[in-house]
Amino acid sequence: MVEATSSQNGESIVSVKDLHKVFRKSLFKRSGFPALRGVNLEVGRGQVFGLLGPNGAGKTTLVKILLGLTRGWTGEATLFGKPPSDATSRKRVGYLPEAHRLPPYLTGQQVMHLFGMMAGSSSERVLSNIGPLLDKVNMTGSAERKIREYSKGMQQRLGLAQALVHDPELVILDEPTDGVDPVGRASIREMVLELKERGVTVFINSHLLMEVEMICDHVVIMDKGKILVQGSIEELTPKTGAVEIDLKETPEDIVELLSGVGRNLQVREGGFQLELNGNEQDQVIDRLRDRGLSILAITPRRLTLEQSFIGLIKEDQPGERS
Amino acid sequence: MNGSIIRALFQDSLQQVLDNRVFRLLVILTIMMVVPSFAIGWHPDRVSLLWIWEYNYSDLTSTLGVPISPDVRPDEMVIQSLQGVFIEFFAGVFGIIFCIAATAFFVPRMLEKGAADTLFTKPVSRTVLLLMRYFSGLLFVGILSTVLVGGMWAGFALVSGYTDTGFMWSAVTLVYLYALLHAFSVLVATVTRSSITSILLVMILFTFSGCVHTGWKFKEFANDQMAFVDLRNDMLQGESSGRRGRRDRDRLDFLDGIGVTLDVLHYVLPKTSDATTITGMLRQAVEGTGPRLRDKDSGIEFLYDPEGMELQGSSTPEFDTIVFWTPAESSGAASRQSVKLMRQDREPDAEEAGEKRARRISAAQAAREFRDQQESLGHDAEMDRVSFRVDRTRRRRDENNLIAITWTEGTELDPTHRSRLFFHWAEWVYWVDFSAPESIMDEEGFEDWQDGFFRGLAMPDQRFGDIDEWYEERFGWHSPWRFNAFFSIFSSLGFLSACLLSALFRLKRYDL
Numbered sequence: 001m002v003e004a005t006s007s008q009n010g011e012s013i014v015s016v017k018d019l020h021k022v023f024r025k026s027l028f029k030r031s032g033f034p035a036l037r038g039v040n041l042e043v044g045r046g047q048v049f050g051l052l053g054p055n056g057a058g059k060t061t062l063v064k065i066l067l068g069l070t071r072g073w074t075g076e077a078t079l080f081g082k083p084p085s086d087a088t089s090r091k092r093v094g095y096l097p098e099a100h101r102l103p104p105y106l107t108g109q110q111v112m113h114l115f116g117m118m119a120g121s122s123s124e125r126v127l128s129n130i131g132p133l134l135d136k137v138n139m140t141g142s143a144e145r146k147i148r149e150y151s152k153g154m155q156q157r158l159g160l161a162q163a164l165v166h167d168p169e170l171v172i173l174d175e176p177t178d179g180v181d182p183v184g185r186a187s188i189r190e191m192v193l194e195l196k197e198r199g200v201t202v203f204i205n206s207h208l209l210m211e212v213e214m215i216c217d218h219v220v221i222m223d224k225g226k227i228l229v230q231g232s233i234e235e236l237t238p239k240t241g242a243v244e245i246d247l248k249e250t251p252e253d254i255v256e257l258l259s260g261v262g263r264n265l266q267v268r269e270g271g272f273q274l275e276l277n278g279n280e281q282d283q284v285i286d287r288l289r290d291r292g293l294s295i296l297a298i299t300p301r302r303l304t305l306e307q308s309f310i311g312l313i314k315e316d317q318p319g320e321r322s
Numbered sequence: 323m324n325g326s327i328i329r330a331l332f333q334d335s336l337q338q339v340l341d342n343r344v345f346r347l348l349v350i351l352t353i354m355m356v357v358p359s360f361a362i363g364w365h366p367d368r369v370s371l372l373w374i375w376e377y378n379y380s381d382l383t384s385t386l387g388v389p390i391s392p393d394v395r396p397d398e399m400v401i402q403s404l405q406g407v408f409i410e411f412f413a414g415v416f417g418i419i420f421c422i423a424a425t426a427f428f429v430p431r432m433l434e435k436g437a438a439d440t441l442f443t444k445p446v447s448r449t450v451l452l453l454m455r456y457f458s459g460l461l462f463v464g465i466l467s468t469v470l471v472g473g474m475w476a477g478f479a480l481v482s483g484y485t486d487t488g489f490m491w492s493a494v495t496l497v498y499l500y501a502l503l504h505a506f507s508v509l510v511a512t513v514t515r516s517s518i519t520s521i522l523l524v525m526i527l528f529t530f531s532g533c534v535h536t537g538w539k540f541k542e543f544a545n546d547q548m549a550f551v552d553l554r555n556d557m558l559q560g561e562s563s564g565r566r567g568r569r570d571r572d573r574l575d576f577l578d579g580i581g582v583t584l585d586v587l588h589y590v591l592p593k594t595s596d597a598t599t600i601t602g603m604l605r606q607a608v609e610g611t612g613p614r615l616r617d618k619d620s621g622i623e624f625l626y627d628p629e630g631m632e633l634q635g636s637s638t639p640e641f642d643t644i645v646f647w648t649p650a651e652s653s654g655a656a657s658r659q660s661v662k663l664m665r666q667d668r669e670p671d672a673e674e675a676g677e678k679r680a681r682r683i684s685a686a687q688a689a690r691e692f693r694d695q696q697e698s699l700g701h702d703a704e705m706d707r708v709s710f711r712v713d714r715t716r717r718r719r720d721e722n723n724l725i726a727i728t729w730t731e732g733t734e735l736d737p738t739h740r741s742r743l744f745f746h747w748a749e750w751v752y753w754v755d756f757s758a759p760e761s762i763m764d765e766e767g768f769e770d771w772q773d774g775f776f777r778g779l780a781m782p783d784q785r786f787g788d789i790d791e792w793y794e795e796r797f798g799w800h801s802p803w804r805f806n807a808f809f810s811i812f813s814s815l816g817f818l819s820a821c822l823l824s825a826l827f828r829l830k831r832y833d834l
Contacts, residue, residue, distance in 0.1 A: 105341030
């Protein structure tokens with residue numbers, strides 16, 4: 001059992017200790033499917049926290065327990081120091097569920113207004129937030145249309161805006177970029193980073209590892225109801241030992257030039273990649289310089305989050321995935 | 323939960339209703355039902371269409387073949403009939419069914435995956451969210467009922483000059499009827515999350531509870547008639563209650579079982595069929611259109627006060643052995659008018675006489691004795707037997723008579739008309755004393771005065787007859803609990819509460 005603790009300034013926004021949840025097969029059977037198996041988690045203020053895992057890992061169950069949507073769990077879970085059943089803590093949370101549905105009988109503007117007020121904010125405060133948020137998600141022009149007329153991407157963008165309209169201190173986003181076009185994704189990423197700058201804690205549950213890698217500063221990877229690993233992006237994407245070298249001009253005899261130094265040479269146009277250790281990097285640079293080649297950049301290669309993720313999951317599920 | 327949350331919840335409910343396409347369609351249909359009340363003026367002597375064309379009632383009755391009694395005002399009769407058709411039939415049956423179908427998806431849609439996640443993470447309890455969905459349905463019907471009832475009332479008031487404030491209760495009753503069914507719809511929707519299942523089961527409940535109520539009424543009616551026949555046999559044959567006991571013993575067990583089942587179902591299920599009767603009672607309570615006086619023992623009713631007279635005592639009188647009316651004007655000759663109503667048991671001296679069977683006094687016997695008494699006092703008493711028409715009766719001919727003893731008292735300069743009118747009903751002989759000075763009404767006026775009063779005398783139907791009328795006779799605010807309106811309302815509200823509590827219990831245990 002790996003404990004994920006990432007409280008930066010000592011104030012814990014989300015705290016989970018030894019959390020277990022079993023979905024029973026029927027009312028009378030005690031056994032069932034274990035969705036969570038002793039999860040421990042601490043999320044501090046101002047973090048962008050990524051929760052990763054394959055389908056059925058228990059990510060959504062964890063989020064739903066924190067929001068009081070799922071019952072019958074054991075262990076400890078608190079939101080702003082209060083149990084999930086406490087409605088007052090939910091006033092400070094903005095939530096965008098996966099595959100959410102907004103009331104089709106309301107317009108975008110009405111959804112923002114009513115949902116903001118339902119979260120406990122005053123009408124005036126909500127109204128002052130609606131305009132800027134709709135601008136950010138590029139929905140100002142469609143604000144007076146009914147939700148039933150929206151595309152999936154539009155609903156997703158409006159869903160994100162409604163989750164933020166009451167100035168929450170914690171924003172939980174479940175697959176926030178699902179169904180959104182690349183431009184929309186970029187604006188969502190910008191919004192998340194803005195929230196981080198304002199000290200808002202963001203909890204992202206996503207399959208899109210590239211995006212998590214781009215915006216999260218702390219990541220937890222779950223599988224089969226338990227945490228496999230947690231840490232910063234740097235910690236989860238270690239250096240591979242390979243170096244990427246960009247040249248102004250790649251000579252035809254580059255293979256002969258670098259023979260005897262490093263391993264797994266991969267030549268490409270404008271450079272090459274080579275696994276090095278110790279002082280081999282100096283030897284490579286010396287050989288290139290002696291030939292009079294101009295070196296544009298030397299970049300150490302790291303594992304991508306995706307590579308780390310797949311590696312971890314394969315370790316955890318030997319033989320189950322190809 | 324602060325004011326913003328409450329405001330948001332109500333706005334959400336309102337938007338949900340206003341955006342509903344069936345609601346908009348029903349609003350249009352409702353307006354179409356209201357418009358004729360503005361377009362057609364029903365006046366005591368004529369009917370006007372769009373303030374331009376005018377017709378006589380006789381033209382309409384000959385065309386439609388609907389007779390209008392000369393004793394009633396045709397405009398009131400038509401308007402009340404129209405109100406009944408539109409409210410009890412169109413709105414009370416078809417309208418409610420449409421509304422149930424249109425609002426059945428309110429709860430399932432809230433519980434859809436994605437929608438529930440968004441709503442249930444707001445700082446609002448599930449209880450409140452469910453009750454607001456229930457409220458949305460009430461709002462749906464409330465708006466339609468208000469438009470229909472309020473619109474019709476305004477139309478009849480403005481164009482026909484007919485104002486009946488009690489009619490407004492119809493809107494409340496429609497909401498009440500819908501509220502009972504909608505609570506069950508909410509329960510089914512919470513358990514199944516299916517609007518189709520919810521609609522089907524509510525239709526079944528609506529029909530089933532109506533059948534149970536009708537069956538229960540029939541059972542009670544039959545029991546009542548059996549008891550009446552037994553009583554009659556006892557009186558005629560001098561048999562004791564042993565005959566009834568034998569009848570009870572002879573009953574088949576399975577019939578008793580059916581009776582008990584009907585009782586249980588009737589008391590448990592919502593009494594949707596009582597809604598119309600309750601509306602009528604509420605209208606009477608508001609408008610005072612109910613009987614001016616009612617003998618709760620025999621069931622006879624006097625619908626009006628004698629002209630120019632006021633009933634003394636309670637504003638909601640029930641019959642006592644002596645009832646007085648005094649003049650509305652307290653000065654002049656008119657102040658000397660008086661009317662008095664009395665009642666006597668038809669077997670007053672059974673024990674004293676020591677007879678096996680009591681001698682039952684008839685109205686004619688009582689009148690003869692009284693006439694003899696008056697003549698012995700020197701009054702020139704005149705006895706007359708007149709028939710009077712009373713609606714809602716299927717009495718034997720000999721009970722349809724009113725025996726009047728009339729005489730004059732006072733001085734020649736200031737004579738006073740006096741009369742005592744006898745009639746009997748069930749176990750009682752009734753007589754009414756009239757007195758009025760000649761100076762304010764002549765003999766013909768005196769007769770008209772009495773006639774006007776007796777036109778409002780209504781006898782109950784104690785024999786085999788119309789079952790609904792029989793039920794309405796027994797159903798009331800002060801009736802025994804089986805026929806009590808409060809019991810009907812509160813037991814139905816108990817069903818409603820049980821449905822909502824069960825739905826809340828289920829909803830609180832939802833794992834999303």
